[in-house]
Every structure is written in structure tokens, then in C-alpha cells.
Amino acid sequence: MFRRLTDFAPRAFVVALIVIAGCKPQNYGGGGADTGGDIKVGEFASLTGKEATFGQSSHHGTELAIDELNSEGGVLGRKFQLLTEDDLSKAGESKTIAQKLISRDGVVALLGEVASSRSLEAAPICQENKIPQISPSSTNPKVTEIGDYIFRVCFIDPMQGKALAQFARDTLQAKHMAVLTDVSTAYSVGLATYFKEAFTAQGGEITVEQKYSGGDRDFKAQLTTIKAANADALFVPGYYTEVGLIARQARELGLTYPLFGGDGWEAPELVQIGGDAVEGCYYSTHYSPEVQDPAVVKFVAAFKSKYGSVPDAMAALGYDSAMLLADAIKRAGTTDGPKVRDALAATKDFPGVAGKITIDSNRNAQKPLVILEVTNGGFHLVKQVAPE
């Protein structure tokens, strides 16, 4: 009931605006037209809720990029105005927010989200309105398949799965693998599938696979089954909240081999919840502040002075998403949706802080990824893997 009302409210508002605009020959800025002044950029992020850590980081990165752009005078002689909305990490909110930002606020592009499921909610709205959407860190391939206005600045899960399989073979020397998948998120199911494909294709064997649902707290039953099977490592393509608990319970059950996973692990909470249990575990991600590159060093310093912490991957990608958009608007010479879209699609070797970005024909970013290890409560660079 309430959902329907909130879905309906922005539309009703736009209808009301059109009626008013019809009576008086003035433009009230409704209806999505860019009317000059600041360039309005919409952002939707999980600022609160269960993926709040990601949303906050990503938002800080985006905010920093917009600030830097504005302090350099913006693009096309106009400054940027960032309109940020919180989707509470909830399903159903992103769609409403996208609708509101496009039709009521008239943004020229939309930045967001971290979670693939929420990017997928907003994407059809952006596509329909011909407003480019850049997802900073949704790695599920389906996101950009929604349409030709949907882009991303991060790698996609097939590539991540492949890189992790190579890492398991080369660095962990693993031949038998246990997999524990979160069946409630598209991210986890997708990543698990790509990993399994790549791992078996290179001659490895998946000896046991178990499942859980996001929000579960008890994983001992699944881990007991995993322990009984023969494996050299455990692949957990989940999010940090559960991974911390999984690692703890795995160690409590006497599972000694390394756990590893994807970019969903990336959060300080992983160590807070997991404690000693996550020491010596690995995950792949988009970026490491330890990469020695002038752009990265500058970004890390600027982020530190603004927020007092070292930026994580989500922050770097949030930053890249805004910077790429500004670059595309500059190259397009206009904020017109279709032209910005074309400029985005033509991106080649854009120097992002999370690696050089080339947008491929499927509007995905081709770029290197990094593998990090948890040691002494911190995340440290093990190796970089470049796309083939």
C-alpha cells in the first residue's frame, strides 16, 4: 500500500507540474529538461541499512570527485550539483528514487549503485528516459544488459570469477575446492557460477557446494558438511557481514585452509566481525591504496584529508564514476543524454584511480583487478591481475 503511494507520488507531482506549466508559460524545471545553471547529477546509494558501509564509501568518493571538479571550475563552464538519495539498502527504493531524480529534479545522469540488484531496479527507468546511468561497482553482467544507456566503471563478475580461479590454482595451489554461496543475492550466485566454470575448465574439481541466505547467522551446519569433504580452500562469494561470521564458525569447527572471495568482502567490518578468523584469507577487489601510481597517491591523500580515512575500493569506484561522467560530458560538449551516452561508450584508456578504464561494446569496463590478503587486521596487496 505505502509502496504504491510512494511509487505514485513522484508521477503525480510531475503531472501536477505539467498542468501548472500548461497554465503559465514558465518553465518550472520539472519534466527532466536541463535548463542551464549547475549540471545536476543524481546519485542513489545505500547510505544506511545492511550495505551502508559500501554506500557510504562510494558516496564519499563521488562527493570528493564532484568537489575536485567544481574547485577546478567544473566542465563546459558550469559547476556540478550532486543530488544524493538514500535507498536504505532496501529492494524497491531505487526505482522510486531514480524516477524522482529524473522527473522531479531533472538530473542529466545517474550514478549508482553498489549492489547489482539495486542498479538493476533503476536501470530500466534511466534507459526509458535516455539518461545515462553509471554504476560504480555493480559487478553482475545483467546490469549493463538492460540497455545502451547503462554503464559501469568496475570489472564484471565473469572476469572476477576467472581471475579468482587462476589465483586459486597459481597462488593457493588448490585442486579441490569447496564453495559456499549466498543464494539470496544475484551477485553471489553469479560469481559462484563463473568461478566454478573457470575452476573446472582449468582442471580443478569442486568437491562440495553448500548454500546459505543473506541475513543468516548460523552457518555451522553447512561448514560441518564442507569440513567432511576433501578440499584445499573454501570459496565464499558473499558479503562481509556474513563472511565474518562464516570465517569465525569455520575456524571454530577446525577448518584450517584459507577462505577467499570477491569484492563483497571489502569492508573494515570484515575484520571487526571476523577477528583472527579472517587472517590469511584473500579476496579480489578493484583497487588497493598500496598501488604506486601518481593518480592513486594523489587520490588517497585528498580522501584522507577530507574524510580522515584511507579510501577503499568502493570510494575509488565512486570517484571514478563521477570523473568518467565529467570527462564524457566534456568530450560530448553538452549534457544532452544521447550525446553523453555516445561519449561514454567511446571511452578509451581513461585514467581512473582504480585502474585504466576502456569501455567495451557491452558498456563494461575493461581494467585490471587486485588480490588482497588480510594480515594483522589490514588488507594488503598480493598481486594484480590484468584482463587478457
Next chain:
Amino acid sequence: MTVFLQQLVNGLSLGAIYALIALGYTMVYGILRFINFAHSDVFMVGAFAGYCFARVIPHASIGGGLLVMLLAMCFCALLGVVIERLAYRPLRGDSNLAILITAIGVSLLLENVTLLIFDATPKTFPTLIPYKDFSILGGVRITSVELVVFAVTAILLIALQWIVLKTRVGTAMRAVSFNHQAASLVGINNDRVISFTFALGSALAAAGGILWASLYPSIDPYMGVVPGLKAFVAAVLGGIGNIPGAALGGLMLGLIESFVNGSRFSTYTDAIAFAALILILIFRPAGLLGKFQVEKV
């Protein structure tokens, strides 16, 4: 065999906590004939109270941990009494539906007030019980936390049975449960007995919350929803209104979950657990230990 025993340990520790929460549902139902849906949120508040008390009390010892737990139990007992006094007592004698809806309202209130104070980011629960693990019976692992869960649940269960069966206030509780009008005729203060029931049930929920958070040290304002639902099922399974039944139901549910989760059918855990409930209710409509009563017209 080791795997089987390990799943048994896993299931029992999960079930022990379900049992603690189920006791609260069953006691309130036994006396007032209504389901207190806010109970699962008292469980959550218990965990958050423990989280706060642990900040001011040195807790990395058994004594400190127990003190934190006792304080959280007292806090929730008080909360339970206040909820009963403000939300349920004014409606006593009204239709059961009104009280049920109020209970859902209280549940939402507790969740959202906690959300307001602590926000939705999961918090890491401090280690109240010094961690140690033991290997028994050829490879079955059991942790100090699980041992404390078993011990505390057993002690609280026995204490509760003793209170209900051997003390004056327990006798009064049973009297009110049988017939509250007759009970007030013989001089029992119904209000006081009901307050006491809420205090007791909420204290048990708080204990459950602390133990749950010690086993799974990540707490958030919605953490009570799922265990609360499971515990409610456990209470019905065992025969709602029946104290040993609630404990039995909790343990059974924990075991079913653990064994299903460890099998290939882990995705269907809840489906299988609830199917078991339906099956049992078909053959024993009053639950495993409940007595079927014919409604007199």
C-alpha cells in the same frame, strides 16, 4: 559419525536459544491467551542492552559476562513490565485482535527506536565469554560459547520450572492461567501476576539475545525477526502454553534446521522446518506436549 555428532551439537546450540525465546511466547500465551509479537524485539533489545552494558563493564571474564547478561535481563524485564502496563493492560478484556495488533505495533516501535538510536549498520557484539574450543569424541568441535549456551539454557529452564511449580507466585500464575476470575476471587492480584509473567518472559528473551549475539557476534535492529518467528513456531510445535513443550519445540527446530542446512537441501531449510510444523499439527493439533481442550460453548 563425526559429522552427525557435529550437526547434533550445532543444532542443539541453535535450538537452546530458540527454546529460551519460545518460553516467553508460551508463558504469556499460557496466562493471557494472546501471542506477544513484540517478544522477538525484546530479544533484540536484550542484545543491544548487552552491547551497551559491555562498554562500561569490564567483561572479558565469565563473571563480567554474566554481570552484563544479568543487567540486560533486568533491563528487559523492566521493559516487558512497561510494555504490558502501557500497551496491553488498557486493552485487557477487549477483543484479542486489538491486543494482537497492538503487539505488532509495539514490535515496530521497538525496532524503529533501536534503528533511530543505533542506525541499521550491523554492530559487532563484544566477546563476553572468553573463547576456547574443545575437540571431543574424535573431532567433534565445541566452543566455550556453546557450552555456556547449554549451561545457561539448562539453568534458566530449571529455574523457571521451579518458579512456576514450587513458589507462591508460580502457584498464582498457574491459578490465573486456569481461571483468572476465580483467581481474583481468592485474593490473587491478577495485574501483579501478569506483570511478573512479562518480566520473567522478557528476561529470558534478553538472555537469549545475549547468547545469540555471543554465538553470532553481529547485531542489528532486525535481528529478532527471524529467530522470533522460529521460536514462535517452536512454541506452537511443543504445545503453546506448555513450558517443557516450548523447550522441546525449540530444540527440535534447531536440530531440524541444522541437519537440513548440512544436506543438499539447505535452500529449503525453512520450508522443511515449517512443513514439519504443519505435519505435527495435523496429527497433534495442540502441539507435542499440549493438551487438547474442547471449547465449551
